[in-house]
Amino acid sequence: MSIINEISENLQTGKVKAVKELVQTAINDGIDPSTILNDGLLSGMNVIGEKFKNNEVYVPEVLVAARAMNAGVQLLKPLLIEEGVQAKGRVCIGTVQGDLHDIGKNLVKMMMEGKGIEVIDLGTDVSPETFVNTAIEKDCQIICCSALLTTTMDVMGEVVKCAEKAGIRDKVKIMVGGAPVTQEFCDKIGADCYTSDAASAADAAVELCRSAS
């Protein structure tokens, strides 16, 4: 098995230590950092994402795989910057104001990172203004909002309005999700995209970023 495949395999089973060692060896062997990233780490995360979408693996497995991915990415980061490798896009994500559920949001973040998107994590209890201001300051293509409570879903509508008011609505896409959210709700509040799971969210984000650039 090639070292790149080995990285991918070990990432899928969440072996942080092995992934780190293998990535270091690959770097030392002079393999192109983007190849290690794309064909090793991200492709491994992709497999996990697909399996998660099909309910074959669940939250704990995704979290350990993401941990392994991040460990590998840390090692590659300086080299990628040197090479001038660009992220596929930049998004900001957060759980809306009044809501502290963050597991789903974290999964979405990890899956998006697994697709090579730069994700700015605003944490939980995020106000509409913070979403919009971050999108402006950090030049994000997408704002991603998560909500788990029937009573906090409506804040997503306020994010849409806030983006309109700030005059950035035509420049930024708004994605919404979380257990109580539906496509119908997304349409109603005038958001751009809803998906029911984190892996599909990442696929959709890649598309949105592509069409934005």
Next chain:
Amino acid sequence: MYKVKIGDEVIYAEGGEILSDVLLKHKKPVEHPCGGRGTCKKCKVNVNGKEELSCRYVINSDIEVSLSGTENIISETGADTTGSITKNLCFALDIGTTTIALALVSLDEGKIVKVITGTNPQRAFGADIMTRISYCRQNSQNELNRVVIAEINRLIGEFGIERIDTMYVAGNVTMLHLFFNVDCSSIGVAPYTPVFLESKSADAEDIGIIGVGKVISLPSVSSFVGADIVAGMNYTGFPSDGKYNLLVDLGTNAEVVLFSENSGLATAAAAGPCFEGANISFGMSATSGAVYSFSLKQNREKDVKTISDVPAKGICGTGLIDIIAELVKANIIDETGYMEDETYIISDNVTLSQGDVRQFQLAKSAVYSAILSLIKTENIAFEQIENMYISGGFSAKINIESAVTCGLLPAALASKTVPINNSSLLGTVKFALEQNDLSVYTRNTEYVDLSSSRYFSDLFIENMMFETL
């Protein structure tokens, strides 16, 4: 205007109206755990011979609808009803999110005479309190108040007795707000502040309760640890010196309290409604046709038991716990929760899907991790726990071994488990009889917010897994 024909009855609807709204308006609510978002698929009715989700069906012609009969959920209260009708009587009422139980108590004998239960009609507005609060915020809460008061009056009527002086009431904080018709909207969003937590009394007449003089509610600890839980603590009482009691209410909000005479920690695990059938493809409440017990024999032959011994229609909470435990034991579900086949066939038309297992993993881990978080926060050992009381409509029917196998309850406490059915009702009865000071329970009990707990998040992820042998 279109005609909606239901059996022999005809009601009218405007074009564009949603069928479930029309049914609700005409007091024929269909069950709606998801609050009408079209996600739970529990509000199916038959429209012109075709199955439709009533919350998604837009009326644009005359239609003929047949509703499957709604059944009362079988809810055992665990009450010992050996009392008789004496001179001094009172009522004890438990308003649950799902069921309502009203007990007639003989104060002279110190015994319960009879208990009558009903389904909380607010279910039509959503299975959980948050969905109901959203309804109140968007519409008005008068409707939710009206339906619950009407149901309570109906239960009172069923006793067919003379005026009763006092009715003692317990329920979660939202239920009590809706009972007294006090604005519940602030409980729905952070920081979840209720209007009242203290014991409250009113002239029954002023709140629309008929045939009763005064109503008195029990006190609560916090927004998500209500008078129902305080009543439960009152029922179990304090443990012996140096020991702790654990009280676990296995409902949608899954409250957990760890307490001794000197200190107490309480929390709400927010397990979700999967034990009550929502979020599970063939989930249903404990009514006839529900699989309530399941085991796999050595040769993998299935032993399926249903309520009323009729062909299986779905799965209720105890059945679900059994099924998951048996499949984990047989390695059909692996330690990560994965099943090789997308669905597992339980009987002719009832199956368990991979998605159902995932929902269960969230719920069971929420409960288990909440219990562990409190034990870790209080920094005590399992040995210091005297009893683990489990309450909730189906607690007495749970197979404890299954609950341990599937990781809902800690194995170390299995032998200390005491099911107490409706602890809220029984604790309210006890209060009616003893008039003891409940502040001993509320005063020392601190609410633990799991969102900011040092322990919960990691435990929650870790315990989604199953332990295999």
